[in-house]
Amino acid sequence: MRNTRIRVPETAAAGDIVEIRAMIMHPMDNGFTYTTQGTLIPVDIVTDFTCTYLDEEVVHVRLEPGISANPYFSFRLRALRTGKVEFAWVDQHGEKTVAEALLTVK
Amino acid sequence: MIALSRRETLLGLAATFLPLPVSATPSEVAESIVSVFGDRPIAEGPIKLELPALAETGNSVPLTVSCETQAFGRVRRLAVFAEMNPRPMVCVASFGPMAADARITTNIRLASTQDVVCVAELEDGKLITSRQSVRVVVGACTTLPGRY
Numbered sequence: 485m486r487n488t489r490i491r492v493p494e495t496a497a498a499g500d501i502v503e504i505r506a507m508i509m510h511p512m513d514n515g516f517t518y519t520t521q522g523t524l525i526p527v528d529i530v531t532d533f534t535c536t537y538l539d540e541e542v543v544h545v546r547l548e549p550g551i552s553a554n555p556y557f558s559f560r561l562r563a564l565r566t567g568k569v570e571f572a573w574v575d576q577h578g579e580k581t582v583a584e585a586l587l588t589v590k
Numbered sequence: 591m592i593a594l595s596r597r598e599t600l601l602g603l604a605a606t607f608l609p610l611p612v613s614a615t616p617s618e619v620a621e622s623i624v625s626v627f628g629d630r631p632i633a634e635g636p637i638k639l640e641l642p643a644l645a646e647t648g649n650s651v652p653l654t655v656s657c658e659t660q661a662f663g664r665v666r667r668l669a670v671f672a673e674m675n676p677r678p679m680v681c682v683a684s685f686g687p688m689a690a691d692a693r694i695t696t697n698i699r700l701a702s703t704q705d706v707v708c709v710a711e712l713e714d715g716k717l718i719t720s721r722q723s724v725r726v727v728v729g730a731c732t733t734l735p736g737r738y
Contacts, residue, residue: 501690514699516676516731541686543694550672550680550699552650558695561688 485581486510490571492585496563504535504542507556508573508581514549530555532574537587538567563589619671619678623709626669626682627717635718637668637708648700648730655683656693657710657718665692667711674704676731699730 491505515527535542640654670680
């Protein structure tokens, strides 16, 4: 389980478009860099990111080594009713990191 | 004896010191597009790629991809490719029923000055593409050891 930072507005009006931001702390080693001792750092990346709202998918991203360290994503969803916004990251070893926030719709 | 001009000497010296950057060939880029979407015709389309004109480091370049969906219907998937990266595929984003629009912001790595290509798959299966050039001062693969 890695550290994550997510930002979901606390409240929104029904039908509003709200911006979601999510970031996970991960080195995203791309397999082209060396340590100061000259040994190659092997590839170590997050491969999948999923965001769901009301148990339905908002966005799913397949990540490659071309994504920067500490992958950050920002996207928009349409607020329908009060519910959980859930985030899940899976790295190449299968380790899953989850986070969630409550979006209250007035 | 070969007479070398000052310019030739400097160019030759530069060629010895600068390592040749590893980069994908255009056919590899085409292959990776085919590996994501299959072998289908691609047309130019109104995808907007927001990138800085000049990126000081290739380690983290902010990128926003958005697709005007009004005239085209929903966008199912968006894939981003960096043509000169050793591995051109950067990410593939698919939008679910709860997404408000086909728009995503992230930070990408770029190996050198190059074009970033985005391919979008629409709901009817059509593919559209767009590209944006970006100048990179220090590439992500040539930076000194250390994590950013």
